[in-house]
Amino acid sequence: NQEVGTLQPVGEVDLPAGVPLFVDAAAAVGHTTVPGRWDALAASAHKWGGPAGVGVLAVRRSTRWTNPFPGDDGLDLLGGFANVPGALAAAAALQAVVAEREEVAARQFRLVERIRTAAAALPDTEVVGDPVARLPHLVTFSCLYVGGDEIVSELARRGYGVASGSACTASTLEPSHVLAAMGALTHGNLRVSLERDTTEEQVVGFCAALTDAVAEIRGRAGLG
Known part of the structure; x- marks a missing residue:
């Protein structure tokens, strides 16, 4: 998927x-x-x-x-x-x-696992999809009380490009019909896809930026 x-x-x-x-x-x-x-x-x-x-x-x-x-x-x-x-x-x-698929996939799987762990540690955040039977380079999660457009903009300001919803419909900023059909949280959805040359340092930086961005957005709404 x-x-x-x-x-x-x-x-x-x-x-x-x-x-x-x-x-x-x-x-x-x-x-x-x-x-x-x-x-x-x-x-x-x-x-x-x-x-x-x-x-x-x-x-x-x-x-x-x-x-x-x-x-x-x-x-x-x-x-x-x-x-x-x-x-x-x-x-x-x-x-x-x-x-070189096996080598790259193994590295990406570990990096995505790091993102999944960081996202799951955020309050009111749901990581979607099978944690094991999954693609090595892709992760989706949703943050309650955070708008998809807001988090995309905040992460872009920090130097990280992500999508809200599927790659095909990210520009519409409409709730994902896929997540809705799964019964998953659709609010504040982020889809992160790693490049082949994405480094561990970049992932560590992204996880820190994600934590800060979510806290900042929720703080502006009086929820932090």
């Missing part, structure tokens, strides 16, 4: 014969091993350091599928030309990150 980081048990899904399984693996590809039990899979190259705007759709040969896009017979000009440079760059970037 690319909002809370929980790894879904795709390999355990038991569907009737002939029913295909489509997997949105945008947050997982390049960061963790994707279980082989799927019929069609979607991913996004910029998630693993590839070019922005390049998407990947993998369909197994045994899966019945009809191409919804313009034909590729060379006669349909509406289809345009294949983005060969983009595809090659996406593939090269994926090969590079997979080669």
Whole structure:
């Protein structure tokens, strides 16, 4: 799940014969091993350091599928030309990150655990998602009595860029429908995603900035 980081048990899904399984693996590809039990899979190259705007759709040969896009017979000009440079760059970037994925994932997992611990120590704060079966680089938590836009701004002022809600809807600053469906706290939600080269020093600084920012916002509201 690319909002809370929980790894879904795709390999355990038991569907009737002939029913295909489509997997949105945008947050997982390049960061963790994707279980082989799927019929069609979607991913996004910029998630693993590839070019922005390049998407990947993998369909197994045994899966019945009809191409919804313009034909590729060379006669349909509406289809345009294949983005060969983009595809090659996406593939090269994926090969590079997979080669060192285990080492990077282990380091990111430890760093995210540090953020989870710091967030959980804040009063009236809920860390969302499975603490173990999760993506190594992603963490989501919500702070009561703190507006999502306020905490994003305060952390940005301190030099840290985070999102409120999912990455797809952060600009709307609307409550996350994903968190609401999970029955989780939606107020003051933060989504933190680590880069491959994020250091321990940066995470320590972020945790301190988070504690100060939450205390400052609550203090302004007379809650500190």
